[in-house]
Amino acid sequence: MNLLNGEKLTLGTCYYPEHWPENMWEEDLHRMLENGIEVIRIAEFAWNKVEPTEGTFTFDFFDRFLDVAEKMGMKVIFCTPTATPPAWLTEKYPEVLNARIDGVIYRHGGRRHYNYNSPVYQEKAALITERFAEHFAHRPCIIGWQIDNEINCETDVFYSQSDDKAFRAFVKEKYGTLHALNDAWGTVFWNQTYSDWSEIHIPRPTVNNVNIHLLLDYTRFVSHSARGFVKLQSDILRRYLKPGDFITTNGIFSNVDNHAMNAESLDFMMYDSYPNFANMTGGTPDPRSLRDRNWSRHLAEVRSISPIFGIMEQQSGANGQTHSGMAPTPKPGQITLWTMQSVAHGADYVSYFRWRTCTFGTEIYWHGILDYSSRDNRRLREVKEIHKKFQSLKPVAGAHYEAKVAVIKDFDNIWNAQEDVWHRTIEAVSSQGIYAAAQHAHTPVDFVYLTDELPAPDLSRYSVIFYPHPMLADKARAELLQRYVENGGTLVLGCRSGIKDLNGRCVMDLLPGVFRDLTGADVPEYTPVGPEDNNVVIDWEGEKLKVTVFIDEIDAIGEQAEVLGRYENCYYAGTPGLLVNRVGKGSVYSFGTTFPEETAAVFLRKLGVAEPYRNVVKAPECCEIAVREKDGHRFYFVLNYSAEPAEIVLGEAKTDLYTGETVQGRVQVEPYGTRVYG
Ligand code: GAL
Secondary structure, eight states: OOSSSSSOOEEEEEOOGGGSOGGGHHHHHHHHHHTTEEEEEEOTTOGGGTOSBTTBOOOHHHHHHHHHHHHHTOEEEEEOOTTSOOHHHHHHOGGGBOBOTTSOBOOTTSSSOBOTTOHHHHHHHHHHHHHHHHHHTTOTTEEEEEOSSSTTOSOOOOOSHHHHHHHHHHHHHHHSSHHHHHHHHTTTGGGOOOSSGGGOOSOOOOSSOOOHHHHHHHHHHHHHHHHHHHHHHHHHHHHHOOTTOEEEOBOOOSSSOHHHHHHHHOSSOEEEEOGGGGGOSSSOOOTTSOGGGGHHHHHHHHHHHOSSEEEEEEEOSOBOOSSSOOBOOOOTTHHHHHHHHHHHTTEEEEEEEOSBOOSSSTTTTSOOSBOTTOOOOHHHHHHHHHHHHHHHTGGGTTOEEOOSEEEEEOHHHHHHHHHOHHHHHHHHHHHHHHHHHHHHTTOOEEEEEOOTTSOOOOOTTOSEEEEOOOOBOOHHHHHHHHHHHHTTOEEEEOTTTTOBOTTSOBOOSSTTGGGHHHHTEEOOOEEEOOGGGTTOEEEETTEEEEOOSEEEOOEEOSTTEEEEEEEESSTTTTSEEEEEEEETTEEEEEESSOOOHHHHHHHHHHTTOSSTTTTTEEOOTTEEEEEEEETTEEEEEEEEOSSSOEEEEEEEEEEBTTTOOEEEEEEEEOTTOEEEEO
16 A cells, blocks of 8 residues: 555545546646645546547546556546436436435436436446556555545435335345245234335335334445445455555545445545535524534544545535535634544545645535645645654554544444434434533543444453443344443443334333343333423532433442442432443443433543543643654644644643654643644
């Protein structure tokens, strides 16, 4: 692999040779190189440039461009162009198009208007991928490939006739018999029983909601379809790749198991990071919300797939398409801040979207580094400075993000929560609350995914794990957690744990179902929080933890289970709301409600994992602290997201990697400033 090789951090940009007169190419590449940009990504929407009419292939355009790239010494990530099927294709074969849930077909003119399951589209996509690969893959300037563009962006639901047919085949393969399917989906309810496979369809408009168990399988099916489409291309590309070249794709979107997709088709994941989405014009920002800092959470998601990853598109200008969105130009320092945010979380490659702002089409307001005129500007100067910083950050390349706290996730619960309003509401509070609490307490957090398709993750490196609301669970997952706790881990579970099986059916076992032994808990009663329950708290040794959204009453039934907190200000006052169960060398905390930020902060503090680096660097809340580690050496990132200067205190003498100076004690970090200490 010649990009994320652990030797250096690299800058890139997204370039569209088809958007500019050819006589600008050389000068553009020259300026990029002068400013430290060594890699470009090209061609992800340029199908017509190679196959302008069906079956006519012409490679001259990109040959000429790659000649220029080679002459200039620019490295290239080449893309398959399947995100935008050409007009000749969609006109002749409308079955390749995606449709709305009511069957109306999406027409040509936007992007990602295709469906994954059309046999015609699969054939055409495979053919163009093969033609691209066989013609271009040997070119020395190419270092890797991006498949398609942003899988499941724009839409993550598919309702074409091909999808309908493929869904039927998917569930037939999964269940084998209609009896098993009817049972799993509980179709006896409201007389939905199927007596022939032909009666089964993807979700369609219904008077009430679509059966929730069907929806869960439908989302699994969308993921399966997306993965199959990526694998189709990856298998072709692999046959032509030069040694050392990589395959990736960009962006993390919903309804696709990106972990499995990466494992089966990619070398690593790339992400598209636009933190200023958080500052869209219009709303009044909540001062305590994480805003652009929330992108650290997205970066933690990418890292859960690829510990070292790349940013294929990093915001470098104002956002907006012609019909939606207005987000401001990055302020002085913010391009650096967001770049270092990516690096702090594990990105060794950062590529800006895009070199120059397009003068036509939907994205005329989606600004790149340069404005339309190409004049030298503040943003380009900032990129050049970032390149200088990257030189001094070489030792960071290949270093792994360090976290002692993890949040467990799994797609069964994520996809169930999309449809199940009780689940979605509790999950929304806790996932934001835990991450915000950890950010404000300078406590690095990893996400760890459980997926039956991949080997179980190594949990032993975490001292505390939150699995906030695993409503859907099975014995295998409970056993994995049991082993983690027996070996000394601390597990925290919130309300509603274990109430469903993996089909999303409620279990008839006593709650918390498969977690009963592990938690030593019994949940005899539960309720959503009503409007008159505003003052309910759980008292944990004097800390009054606010009860929000949901309440599980919890009794201690295990021999080692001990009540730590009880409800107050409600008819069940005095009932336990927090237990700890000692299991082997570790502990399991069962908490009867959700984890808003204030509650999560108390857990981090009481469990002894808050502010793990306070002896090395102390920072105010507005700064993020992230640590990457390599060969026993730690690199401390300090990121000031605020428009005000921040004072930090270094408890030990450290080298400021930007300047090479040794520093200790108080340091002023300018607005949007960053520091890296080693
Ligand atoms: C990304 C996409 C790019 C461009 C950018 C700005 O989602 O990959 O092609 O559209 O957003 O809108």
